[in-house]
Amino acid sequence: MTHNDAPGLPAAGSGDLPAVGFPELHWRSAGPADLDAWAELIARTAAAEQPVWFERRADLEQIMESKNNPVGPNTVLGLDSGGVPRAYARLTKNKDGAKAHGFCAVDPKWQRRGVGSALLSWLEARTRQRFAEDSGANVAGADGTGPVPRLRIFIEQKQQHQCALLEESGYEVVRYYNEMHRPLSAPLPEAPLDHGLKLVPMEPGLSEAVRLAHNQVFADHWGSEPRDEESWGFVVNDPLARPDLSAVVLASSTGEVVGYQLASHDPETAVARGFTEGYTDLLGVRREFRGRGVAQALLADAMRRFAAAGMDKASLDVDSENPTGAMALYRKMGYAPVNTSLAWDKVLQP
Known part of the structure; x- marks a missing residue:
């Protein structure tokens, strides 16, 4: 047949x-x-x-x-x-x-x-x-x-x-959107968390709380829409998802999610691109906790996880007009743009 x-x-x-x-x-x-x-x-x-x-x-x-x-x-x-x-x-x-x-x-x-x-x-x-x-x-x-x-x-x-x-x-x-890379051969940054915050591994039991935090974090981001259980499952259950390379920051007193870094790794890209990379799919910090170095701590932790896993680079993508000033943060952490993607829209009249 x-x-x-x-x-x-x-x-x-x-x-x-x-x-x-x-x-x-x-x-x-x-x-x-x-x-x-x-x-x-x-x-x-x-x-x-x-x-x-x-x-x-x-x-x-x-x-x-x-x-x-x-x-x-x-x-x-x-x-x-x-x-x-x-x-x-x-x-x-x-x-x-x-x-x-x-x-x-x-x-x-x-x-x-x-x-x-x-x-x-x-x-x-x-x-x-x-x-x-x-x-x-x-x-x-x-x-x-x-x-x-x-x-x-x-x-x-x-x-x-x-x-x-x-x-x-x-x-x-x-x-x-800019794809950005950070060589892991360069000295890795130190970015300790503030008192009252703790970094823990990403585990299945945290998935729903992280989803809800993500929807809050990205509510003011251009083009973002809330993720329901199915679309969130596509992220956390993606074949390339690496919870061991991911982390969540919690408030020590309440256990609420403050921020998160969800990572993946595609071993097949190393053949085509000539290097291995740990990729940050999602990075976010809840609005009321911004300005306390949470994103820096999550990125620094990600770099160490990637390096320990034998990766050559840390990578991520960012909206060039991100309202949180993410581009400046990433550059400060040693990331540099290497590739650009475009979002093309067409409004469809009947």
Whole structure:
């Protein structure tokens, strides 16, 4: 049985789902039987484009389990005549969110044929549907009710052909993000905690308290939306998550979460990039505890954990306009920018 014959999966454009306007490929939703071939498609694309990070099979397995963004109506795979996936698109959205996020990839051998444009059109059509579904009404502009649909796509600045396609398709850059590295061969900083605060390992029993603290910390950050249990589970249960390289700062008297540093490590990137890195996925300090050196202490602790695990660098990403002044802090701690990613948005009119 070829992937074209996989049972129980709707064809893209069947029922109420939008069609993909590229008839040279057979389009349908992704399913569990596609995991290997889907991951291979992404890996082929990554080998040509060299992104810092890309989804692997274990990530796709997590995506398959999503209840908030089920893959059936929110993915399309484009298969050639032999049943080999040559392109895909995926959409995610929080039910009450102000934007949807789009992801896609096109096999290098199928690029510059119009596949990317067709995937963008599908993502935009599906975004309109998701907003209508989530609001229980037509999207704004159709009858004057509901929120205006917005689609956001993140692309590394070095992916010039993808950036050009987005610009030509009416997207605008709304934010810049900097990947920053800190060599661990340099002397590591000392950053003791204030009296009344204690640093402890990240453990499963702290996960919910850290989630709630994270939602409070990022309430005033651009583009951030509260994380529910499912989206938080994607972070703490990520295949690359490293709780042993993570830590939480607690108030000694109450045990409440003051700050946190959640880290991951991808051993496969060392082959492509030529160094090993401990990556800080999330770093946050609750507003009422800011200015007491908590972030510095968490970063210094992370560097020591990374170095003890044999890593060459500490790394993280930061919004270039972060309201807490994070860029200045990271530079002070020895981090330097090495790569830039762009957030592209398109407001979708009916």
